[in-house]
Amino acid sequence: MPRRSQPLRPANLRSAITIGLCTFGFLAADLSTVTAEVDYANEVKPLLAKRCYSCHGPDQAESSLGLHQAESSIIEGDSGERLIVPGDPEASHLLERIVANDDYELMPPEGEPLTESEVDLIRRWIEEGAVFTKHWAYEPVQEASPPDISANLQKHISKSTESDAEISKTLQTWKSNNHPVDAFILDSLLAAGLQPNGAADRHTLIRRVTYDLTGLPPTPQEVAEFVHDSDPDAYEKLVDRLLESPHYGERWGRHWLDLVRYAETNSFERDNPKPNAWKYRDYVIRSFNEDKPYDEFVREQLAGDLLDDVTTETLTATGFYRLGIWDDEPADPLQARYDELDDLVTVTGQTFLGLTINCARCHDHKIDPIPQTDYYGMLAFFADISRYGTRGDQQTNNQIDISGPELNAAYAKADEQRRTIEEELHAIEQDGITKMSASDQRATEGPKRQREKVLKKKLRPLLTKEQRQRYDDLKAELAEVAKRRDELPDRQQVLGLGKLRPIEQTFVLFRGNPHSPTDEVSPRFPEIFGDTPPEMTAEQRRRVFAEWVTDENNRLSSRVMANRIWQHHFGRGIVRSPNNFGGLGVPPTHPELLDYLANRLVDGGWKLKDMHRLICSSQAYQMSSEVTDKSVELDPANDLFWRFDSRRLSAEEVRDSILAVNQSLNRNTYGPSFYPNLSAEVLAGQSRPGQGWGNSDEAERNRRSVYIHVKRSLLTPLLSAFDFPEPDTTCEARFATLQPGQAMSLLNSEFIHEESDKLAQSVRGQLPPDASSASFVQAVIQQVLMRPALDAEVQEGVALIDELRNKYVMSPQRADALYALSVLNWNEFVFVF
Numbered sequence: 001m002p003r004r005s006q007p008l009r010p011a012n013l014r015s016a017i018t019i020g021l022c023t024f025g026f027l028a029a030d031l032s033t034v035t036a037e038v039d040y041a042n043e044v045k046p047l048l049a050k051r052c053y054s055c056h057g058p059d060q061a062e063s064s065l066g067l068h069q070a071e072s073s074i075i076e077g078d079s080g081e082r083l084i085v086p087g088d089p090e091a092s093h094l095l096e097r098i099v100a101n102d103d104y105e106l107m108p109p110e111g112e113p114l115t116e117s118e119v120d121l122i123r124r125w126i127e128e129g130a131v132f133t134k135h136w137a138y139e140p141v142q143e144a145s146p147p148d149i150s151a152n153l154q155k156h157i158s159k160s161t162e163s164d165a166e167i168s169k170t171l172q173t174w175k176s177n178n179h180p181v182d183a184f185i186l187d188s189l190l191a192a193g194l195q196p197n198g199a200a201d202r203h204t205l206i207r208r209v210t211y212d213l214t215g216l217p218p219t220p221q222e223v224a225e226f227v228h229d230s231d232p233d234a235y236e237k238l239v240d241r242l243l244e245s246p247h248y249g250e251r252w253g254r255h256w257l258d259l260v261r262y263a264e265t266n267s268f269e270r271d272n273p274k275p276n277a278w279k280y281r282d283y284v285i286r287s288f289n290e291d292k293p294y295d296e297f298v299r300e301q302l303a304g305d306l307l308d309d310v311t312t313e314t315l316t317a318t319g320f321y322r323l324g325i326w327d328d329e330p331a332d333p334l335q336a337r338y339d340e341l342d343d344l345v346t347v348t349g350q351t352f353l354g355l356t357i358n359c360a361r362c363h364d365h366k367i368d369p370i371p372q373t374d375y376y377g378m379l380a381f382f383a384d385i386s387r388y389g390t391r392g393d394q395q396t397n398n399q400i401d402i403s404g405p406e407l408n409a410a411y412a413k414a415d416e417q418r419r420t421i422e423e424e425l426h427a428i429e430q431d432g433i434t435k436m437s438a439s440d441q442r443a444t445e446g447p448k449r450q451r452e453k454v455l456k457k458k459l460r461p462l463l464t465k466e467q468r469q470r471y472d473d474l475k476a477e478l479a480e481v482a483k484r485r486d487e488l489p490d491r492q493q494v495l496g497l498g499k500l501r502p503i504e505q506t507f508v509l510f511r512g513n514p515h516s517p518t519d520e521v522s523p524r525f526p527e528i529f530g531d532t533p534p535e536m537t538a539e540q541r542r543r544v545f546a547e548w549v550t551d552e553n554n555r556l557s558s559r560v561m562a563n564r565i566w567q568h569h570f571g572r573g574i575v576r577s578p579n580n581f582g583g584l585g586v587p588p589t590h591p592e593l594l595d596y597l598a599n600r601l602v603d604g605g606w607k608l609k610d611m612h613r614l615i616c617s618s619q620a621y622q623m624s625s626e627v628t629d630k631s632v633e634l635d636p637a638n639d640l641f642w643r644f645d646s647r648r649l650s651a652e653e654v655r656d657s658i659l660a661v662n663q664s665l666n667r668n669t670y671g672p673s674f675y676p677n678l679s680a681e682v683l684a685g686q687s688r689p690g691q692g693w694g695n696s697d698e699a700e701r702n703r704r705s706v707y708i709h710v711k712r713s714l715l716t717p718l719l720s721a722f723d724f725p726e727p728d729t730t731c732e733a734r735f736a737t738l739q740p741g742q743a744m745s746l747l748n749s750e751f752i753h754e755e756s757d758k759l760a761q762s763v764r765g766q767l768p769p770d771a772s773s774a775s776f777v778q779a780v781i782q783q784v785l786m787r788p789a790l791d792a793e794v795q796e797g798v799a800l801i802d803e804l805r806n807k808y809v810m811s812p813q814r815a816d817a818l819y820a821l822s823v824l825n826w827n828e829f830v831f832v833f
Helices: 013-023 040-051 093-098 116-127 150-159 162-177 180-191 202-214 220-227 234-244 246-259 277-289 294-303 312-322 333-353 372-381 392-398 405-433 438-444 448-458 465-486 538-549 557-570 591-603 608-616 629-634 651-661 717-721 740-748 750-765 773-785 791-806 812-824
Strands: 399-401 493-495 506-509 517-521
Touching (some): 040 116, 093 116, 150 162, 202 234, 234 608, 246 333, 246 557, 294 333, 294 557, 312 493, 333 372, 333 557, 372 538, 392 399, 557 608, 651 750, 717 740, 740 750, 773 791, 791 812
Antiparallel strands (some): 399 493, 506 517
């Protein structure tokens, strides 16, 4: 039985695409006669919020008029005029005021007046009935079936001329593929008068899918084998092989770590380490590699300590709560606690639900229907989360002992023996102390060091012979017990919810001030969804919340994750604001496709690898990235996916690819983080230069970048140059800049020169000793770019090496290394097409 049976809205894709195209400012020729209805949620509401809400919104309603809802808009104000008269713009006081000639009458009173196009939008909205529609993301996920495009395709194919043979062939391929994703994409393209690009060549395709699924380049041998493989299932087998690679989890786990602001230190001045944070990172990577169902993955992080089956893995997952920044000396401890809770609400709301619930901390949300009570209702689910801490007993707040029973028993036995011996020693000491002077007795009641000093100097003469002998024997026994304890294996710990806080009442805070509580609030889901939490004990709160987030009928969870999967395959999501599905988020370009993918995710048991197979097997994913003038004119942002967008390698991919092509990459998975070499100049930027930065051996330094120690105050410069995100807050999508620091890193850094030298040595080591410069150039290009070198490239490379040797008097080895460095700077190496 289908889990949802609501009819799909809008009624047909054609009208939805028409509305979408109007929103983005263009219309296809064959739709030019269609007048799109005004989209309240995506066009009118953001305009009203930006220009009107400050005086007539949820926080303030001057003249008793509020434009954020129908109830306070379609009424008479204090002056008697009706603000909005649905269907009659001329009778609507709102329109009169936004076009007034009198500066006193003109609204808004501050800032620029509305533009002609903005006024026209308001006018048309009122003409159409001034409907305050519900935002698309707050509607239940719809049952969306792939369009039947056969007839439409046939019409386009039959119109094709001989010059359109390539287009006709592409359309036939899409038709015969009969892929659900292609059906949605092609339907929108044809409706907009666009044609999809043809397929990418096999060399491009294997490089693209290998990077997307593993974050590493394919080897030259893998490329050659795939390019010449005549098996019709060769591509599907390639995708399956990549999904089974342990490097898949490293690549896709890193996407998740961006969302949960993963780092291994506390931030602030000292920026001390978070012990065992790397185990949470490994948990994430392992979960992706094992294709753990997404709903289970989420529940473990939100309530891993409260599940029916609590394991080391689920406890490690609660490290999610310990990843944020932590001020170890806050000026206002209560404010610091609520700042940390706000961080949890922010990360949880945006990562799992795509909602900026955090915007309602100090007041009702300005755009979305999220009141302050919803914010504090969510915060109440986290009321048992204790503050992170590393001082004294606070350490038990965030470290969970997962040692086996035998080891724990051995530690318990040693500790009990120590206590027994210390009690008898203390009794003997106290007997001697009673014989000391009053001043010495008072001294033994002071600090431990002072007590020991007095005892060492004055105790023995005050003891009987038998007491002295027993005292010495006990000291020897205590030393032996301590030695045996030290020889025990270290206890195993993970970062997580080691100790919970007693649950107290939660209050709405006036203007977000923790010192100004107002009304009490209990745990609650956002009221827009109409879901009421079940009866629960205080200890069940987070589990109830986790189960609501992962319920198959949750309107956002499946959409948000399906969108993220699409995002990391196509470079951007169907919703371009993956952390914000609310009113200020970017509306989906293909709402039906998004709901189809969300349903497939849930109906497929929340398995992510099946979603990868679905997307990667589509013709839409396998298109070329070629740019055509006509398509760019109609859809410059490629919102309708008429081509595959090329992209620059991510920060980790740049570094890992350099290590991979020079054959020095250490592919070992999991384990403690490593520390790359940093220059003295970089280390000098710390308040205490070099503090907290270890020294890993070369084999460890050659591991993948996902295993680099992430110190908030000391991010690796090469990664930062290529837009590694600041880990203090959730990162929905990384920047992909092109800026001088990248060129400097790939031309002048100590790292790139060391790795270029390794690349040259690796290539030379595979050639005969007397191999020519031309052979070397050909081999470098083959190893770095996985393709044969062009004649012009060989000529230019030989000329460069000759110039370095002759004009600049460099050694053959240095000239080879600099040529290798130049190839590592080619766009073809740094971009995926």
